[in-house]
Amino acid sequence: MPVSNAVPHAILFCLLSLSISSTxxxxxxxxxxxxxxxxxxxxAETRQPFRVWGVxxxxxxxxxxIDEYWIERWDxxxxxxxxxxxxGANCVRIHLQVGKFLIAADKINQLAVDQLKKLLKLAEHEGLYLDITGLACYHKANVPPWYDQLNEQDRWQTQAFFWGSIAEACRDSPAVFCYDLMNEPVFPAKKQAGEEPDREWLAGELGGKFFVQRLTLDLNGRTRQEIAKAWVNQMVDAIREHDDQTMVTxxxxxxxFAFGGGKPLFYSPEVSERLDFASVHFxxxxxxxxxxxxxxxxxxxxKPLVVEEMFPLKCSTAELEDFVNRSAKFTDGWISFYWGETAAQLKQKPEATIAHAITAAWLEKFHAMSAQILMLP
Structure with a gap:
C-alpha cells in the first residue's frame, strides 16, 4: 500500500501528531x-521497534x-x-568538519565541542536523534594544511583522536543515534608498475564541496578489504574507549548499484564485523x-539497513516514494535532505527554479509519508 495514500488526509494528520508525540x-x-x-x-528500554525517517x-x-554558522547564528x-x-522526521544527519574540531593533530577545539553539546540538548528538546557523520573535509578552505600533509599512519591516528573526542562529548546523550565514521570513503585505483601514487586525499568535487575522500593514497600491496578493516577497527577502538553504547556505521x-553488480566492500564479512548497521546512499x-x-x-x-541519503535527483518524486515503499520490507530507515527552507518558502522565492520546485514537492511528499513510516512495525 503506498504510504501517502494509506489513510485520508485528516486521519493522517492525527496519526502523525500521535506518532510524533509518542516517539x-x-x-x-x-x-x-x-x-x-x-x-x-x-x-533500548522498551524494546519497541524504531524506524529511521530523517534528513x-x-x-x-x-x-x-552547520559548524560554520552554529555559534554566531544559533537561532x-x-x-x-x-x-x-x-x-515528521525523527533523525537529523549532521556533518562535522575536521578543520572545525581540531586545532592540531592531538588538540580539540573546545568551542566546537561545547556547541556540539548544545546541539545535543536541542535535539533532546525536539525529540530528534542525531546521525553524527565525522571527518568531513567538504570545504577545502577549512582543511588545515598540516592535516593534508600527514602520512597515512599519522592521519589515521588524528582521525581516531577526532572520534575519541566526539565520543567523549556525546556519550551521555540519548539523542545520539549513531556515529558515521566518514562520508563515502574510497580507495585509490590500482597502479601499474612505475605509476605515481595518488597525491590528493580528496576526490570528486561537486558544487564546490568534496564529499568523498581516500583512506589511503597507496594500496602498497594490501587489499581494499584489509585497509578498510584496519581503519574501521582503529576508529571504533577510539570511540569505544569513551562510549560503549552508541551504534557505529x-x-x-x-x-x-553504480556498477550494476559486484559485492559490498565495507559491508562484506571481512570488514563489517564492528559496524552495527549498514548505511548506503541511493x-x-x-x-x-x-x-x-x-x-x-x-x-x-x-544487520539493520538504512538508506542514509536519498532524493529525487535522477527520478521523479513518485518513483522515490515507490522506492521507499518497496524497500520497506527489508530496510530500517531512510534519510533524505533538508536545506534550511520549507516547501512554502521555496515556492515563494522570487527567483524560484526547477530545483526549488522539485525540493518543495519532495518535502511535501516526505511530510505526507511520515505518519505511516513511523508506524511501520
Whole structure:
C-alpha cells in the first residue's frame, strides 16, 4: 500500500501528531540500539521497534555547513530543527568538519565541542536523534594544511583522536543515534608498475564541496578489504574507549548499484564485523526503481539497513516514494535532505527554479509519508 495514500488526509494528520508525540516521549527516555536478533532497531528500554525517517542537514540554502554558522547564528539552527520536526522526521544527519574540531593533530577545539553539546540538548528538546557523520573535509578552505600533509599512519591516528573526542562529548546523550565514521570513503585505483601514487586525499568535487575522500593514497600491496578493516577497527577502538553504547556505521557509495553488480566492500564479512548497521546512499534513476531495489538488497546482510541519503535527483518524486515503499520490507530507515527552507518558502522565492520546485514537492511528499513510516512495525 503506498504510504501517502494509506489513510485520508485528516486521519493522517492525527496519526502523525500521535506518532510524533509518542516517539518524542520514547526518545527522551531511551537510546536506540540494535535488536537482540540483530535485524532491526529498537528503543533500548522498551524494546519497541524504531524506524529511521530523517534528513541530512548537511548545509543550508547558502551552502554553509552547520559548524560554520552554529555559534554566531544559533537561532537559525533552532528554527531549522523545529522545521525538521514539523516534517515528521525523527533523525537529523549532521556533518562535522575536521578543520572545525581540531586545532592540531592531538588538540580539540573546545568551542566546537561545547556547541556540539548544545546541539545535543536541542535535539533532546525536539525529540530528534542525531546521525553524527565525522571527518568531513567538504570545504577545502577549512582543511588545515598540516592535516593534508600527514602520512597515512599519522592521519589515521588524528582521525581516531577526532572520534575519541566526539565520543567523549556525546556519550551521555540519548539523542545520539549513531556515529558515521566518514562520508563515502574510497580507495585509490590500482597502479601499474612505475605509476605515481595518488597525491590528493580528496576526490570528486561537486558544487564546490568534496564529499568523498581516500583512506589511503597507496594500496602498497594490501587489499581494499584489509585497509578498510584496519581503519574501521582503529576508529571504533577510539570511540569505544569513551562510549560503549552508541551504534557505529559508515555511509557508503553503493558500488553494487553504480556498477550494476559486484559485492559490498565495507559491508562484506571481512570488514563489517564492528559496524552495527549498514548505511548506503541511493539515488534511483528514472524508470530504474527495480534495479535500485535489487542493488539495495545486496546490503541486507543480516544487520539493520538504512538508506542514509536519498532524493529525487535522477527520478521523479513518485518513483522515490515507490522506492521507499518497496524497500520497506527489508530496510530500517531512510534519510533524505533538508536545506534550511520549507516547501512554502521555496515556492515563494522570487527567483524560484526547477530545483526549488522539485525540493518543495519532495518535502511535501516526505511530510505526507511520515505518519505511516513511523508506524511501520
Amino acid at each position: 518524542t516521549m520514547a526518545q527522551t527516555q531511551s537510546r536506540i540500539r540494535v535488536s537482540d536478533d540483530g535485524n532491526h532497531f529498537v528503543f 541530512n542537514y548537511d548545509h543550508n540554502g547558502a551552502g554553509e555547513l 537559525e539552527v533552532g528554527q531549522d530543527f523545529a522545521e525538521i520536526k514539523s516534517l 559508515v555511509g557508503v557509495i553503493p558500488w553494487v 539515488y534511483p534513476q528514472k524508470d530504474k526503481v527495480d534495479a535500485a531495489i535489487t542493488a539495495l538488497e545486496a546490503y541486507d546482510i543480516g
